[in-house]
Amino acid sequence: MTGPADASSSKMPIDITSPFFLNLADHPGQNFVGENLLHDGNYSDWQNEMTNALFAKNKMGFVDGTMPMPKEDSDELMNWRRCNAMVRGWLVSSMEKEIKRSVKYAATARDIWVDLEERFGKENASKAYELRRTITTTHQGNMSISAYYTKLRSVWDEIQYISPTPSCVCKGCKYDVNKEFMKLREKERLYDFLMGLNDEYNVVNTQILSSTPLPALSIAYHLVSQDKQQRIVGMNRHVGGDSAAFQTYGKISPKRKEISQNSTKKRNEDxxxxxxxxxxxxxxxxxxxxxxxxxxxxxxxxxxxxxxxxxxxxxxxxxxxxxxxx
Structure with missing residues (x-):
């Protein structure tokens, strides 16, 4: 009696909110990162995209250790193995061939994830130096304010990944150290943004730096963008005024021309x-x-x-x- 009952219960449909649920369209060869296959220089971007995909599929627990393999006599063992094989296939399908060969014998998706983290995810002094150098040498030039800010933002995010902001683990900390660390990093980013702007923004740059307290980075970005728009409007008005004045000056009525000519002739005759x-x-x-x-x-x-x-x-x-x- 127990056997048939257990067999029927094991065939019960899996709840769609369960980590063991797999969609009919899921298969191990799916690629969630597009052309951004994992290689030696893009681990942070790759890890971010894969994490997002695994969260969307409710499978993050198979790589972060929160869904360990059940015991051999567990009813969930088969479901776990199916999902582990699926996640493992997703990880391998998103790598370049050289890296794919190095992990093809890993037993679980968790083993692959940990191995990649140890190889590529550790803080790299040379990489951190390269990123800081990129920040200091990045200038607006011919870029728009939006494009310039976006370029800085991508580098800041990568720096944050390889060199996370320190956090306090003390319970009941009265000094809110985490918030102060975040303020300090935000201030550094504000300086990075202002230093790379073109000289035409020197006035608004000085106004921002003279503010007490310093505005947030997002507010500074808004002020610089607003300054650009105001100067564009001012230039259009100036050009429009000069054009109207030129047209008015050039359009002298025939009657005024005749009066002017007669006046000159009269002065000569006198x-x-x-x-x-x-x-x-x-x-x-x-x-x-x-x-x-x-x-x-x-x-x-x-x-x-x-x-x-x-x-x-x-x-x-x-x-x-x-x-x-x-």
Whole structure:
């Protein structure tokens, strides 16, 4: 009686919330990291993507040790072996060939995970130095504010992974050391961000550094982005104003042109030379008295003589008056 009952209970469907649940589409050859296969230089990125995938599949316990293998007489042993084989296949499918060969004889997914952690996950002084050097040599240049910040953010996250922020393990700690450590790292990132900005942001840079207390990194990013947008709006207004002014200046009405020309002509007619009996100048500027300049064209004199043979009535009156008085 016990045998059939146990057999029927072992065939009961597995709850979808159980770590032993496998979807019909799951298979050991699934690749959860795309082209980002594990190699010697990308363990932190690979580990982050695999952790996310295993959490989504509810299988993280098979690599972090919280789902150890059941005893031989356990009803869950077969389900555990099925899931372990599946997770092991997922890990191997996301590696390059060289690394895949080194773990193909590992018995459990947990063994593979621990082996990779020991080989690639330990803090590497040369890697940490390289990342810090990348931070100090990264400048905005031709990048937008968003692209520049994103590039820094990816390096900061990698530094955080290989050199985690120290944390206090004391129970009931009164000094909240963890929070202070986080503030210190946040301040370092703020300095990194401001140091790499282009010179055009010097004003807002100085304003941020002069603030007490210093703003958070996210607020500083917002202030710099806002400053950029304001300057773009200001430039558009300036260009628009100059263009409108130029167009207004260039569009002189025909009536205004006619008035201007008549005014100039009237001023020239009011000037009369008593020496050569011509309009347009006085005796002080008469070329017959002071001499003709090199650029003077004799034909010009004849042309003006033909046009001005008969002086105006006002000029004749003035001339006769002067002669009479003389």
């Amino acid at each position: 000037r009369w030379c008593m020496n050569c009996q011509k309009s347009g100048h006085t005796m002080d500027g008469c070329f017959e008295i002071i001499g003709y300049p090199e650029w003077w064209n004799p034909k010009q004199t004849k042309s003006q003589d033909s046009k001005q043979k008969t002086p105006s009535k006002a000029a004749t009156t003035i001339s006769l008056t002067v002669l009479y008085q003389g």
